[in-house]
Amino acid sequence: MTDTQATQTAIPSPATASDREPLLRVTGLTRHFPIRSGLLRRQTGAVRAVDGIDFTVNAGETLGVVGESGCGKSTMGRLVTRLDEPTGGTIEFEGTDITHLGVGAMRPLRRDIQMIFQDPYSSLNPRHTVGTIVGAPFRLQNAVPEGGIKKAVQELLELCGLSPEHYNRYPHEFSGGQRQRIGIARALALRPKMIVADEPVSALDVSIQAQVVNLLDDLQRELGLTYLIIAHDLSVVRHVSDRVAVMYLGKIVEIADRDSLYRSPMHPYTTALMSAVPVPDPRRRQRAGRERILLKGDVPSPINPPSGCRFRTRCWKAQEVCATQEPPLVALKTGHQVACHFPENTAGEAPVDAVA
Numbered sequence: 001m002t003d004t005q006a007t008q009t010a011i012p013s014p015a016t017a018s019d020r021e022p023l024l025r026v027t028g029l030t031r032h033f034p035i036r037s038g039l040l041r042r043q044t045g046a047v048r049a050v051d052g053i054d055f056t057v058n059a060g061e062t063l064g065v066v067g068e069s070g071c072g073k074s075t076m077g078r079l080v081t082r083l084d085e086p087t088g089g090t091i092e093f094e095g096t097d098i099t100h101l102g103v104g105a106m107r108p109l110r111r112d113i114q115m116i117f118q119d120p121y122s123s124l125n126p127r128h129t130v131g132t133i134v135g136a137p138f139r140l141q142n143a144v145p146e147g148g149i150k151k152a153v154q155e156l157l158e159l160c161g162l163s164p165e166h167y168n169r170y171p172h173e174f175s176g177g178q179r180q181r182i183g184i185a186r187a188l189a190l191r192p193k194m195i196v197a198d199e200p201v202s203a204l205d206v207s208i209q210a211q212v213v214n215l216l217d218d219l220q221r222e223l224g225l226t227y228l229i230i231a232h233d234l235s236v237v238r239h240v241s242d243r244v245a246v247m248y249l250g251k252i253v254e255i256a257d258r259d260s261l262y263r264s265p266m267h268p269y270t271t272a273l274m275s276a277v278p279v280p281d282p283r284r285r286q287r288a289g290r291e292r293i294l295l296k297g298d299v300p301s302p303i304n305p306p307s308g309c310r311f312r313t314r315c316w317k318a319q320e321v322c323a324t325q326e327p328p329l330v331a332l333k334t335g336h337q338v339a340c341h342f343p344e345n346t347a348g349e350a351p352v353d354a355v356a
Helices: 001-012 073-078 130-140 147-158 164-168 175-190 206-225 234-240 256-263 269-275 284-289 319-325
Strands: 026-035 042-057 062-066 087-092 114-116 194-198 226-230 245-249 250-256 330-334 336-338
Touching: 042 073, 042 087, 042 250, 062 073, 062 234, 073 114, 073 194, 073 226, 087 284, 114 175, 130 147, 130 164, 130 175, 147 175, 175 206, 194 330, 206 226, 206 234, 226 234, 234 256, 245 256, 245 269, 250 256, 250 269
Parallel strands: 062 226, 062 245, 114 194, 194 226
Antiparallel strands: 026 042, 026 087, 245 250, 250 336, 330 336
């Protein structure tokens, strides 16, 4: 063997995706909104919107976050993009702690983390043209693309399925789906590494939702994007996500890859969510044998959440230990974590049927 061959043999192979450091790592993240009362405006309590969550997002993947309204999904998205200040915990992006960075320190990172907002009507300034809206990131970052801002904006519009001729039009001249495409073009302006999409299709007509979802898929493949998609529509999340996290009252109660979660959910809350997904075909519904699980009672107040497991007040499997000990989020099988003392679909239980 020659020296050249020996040198080539010693070169390690490239790291696999599982060996790489996650693009985003969130540890113990909390956000409590203070409640003040009295003449002196003293704090008398707090709304525990996000109350200690842990998750990671790997480069190039899509993590979907689902849960009932008010469970803290949107607040978590705003914390990750640093549009809101966390109360506690850490947020690491590419190994850098960005939890409490100031406005100036966060400015360079805005290139890499962008957000798509839920309402395409209120997220666009009606007094600005499309060219001004989509070109704003270039001006804010003092970045002049090759060929000028106008050319770059027109290319972004075309990439998102709009006409370059829309450059001088105003938001009121577009439909809801077109406005959301404008918001997506704005988020893509600086070629970010990660996009947080907060209910990107919930405000759109059902006939338009599939088009926007397919656009996000195409952009991910073409640009190598990483998504954190917040939604309450389980069918949308199943279509776009690689992994899915389920939130309930400020906590992540289950996180797993898409196929594992939809085939055999382990947390009772996730099982109840799956049972609510309608199956249009009566024959398939009869074969599946699934019955709708109706949860009793209302969602507890985030001001004073239940002790122990937060879902115990509505859970049909709750026992005494659920009231005294909070279940940790642990992996019961590879890639499938659940926070429950009595999980479903474990080795001793038969898996539920997949959602059609």
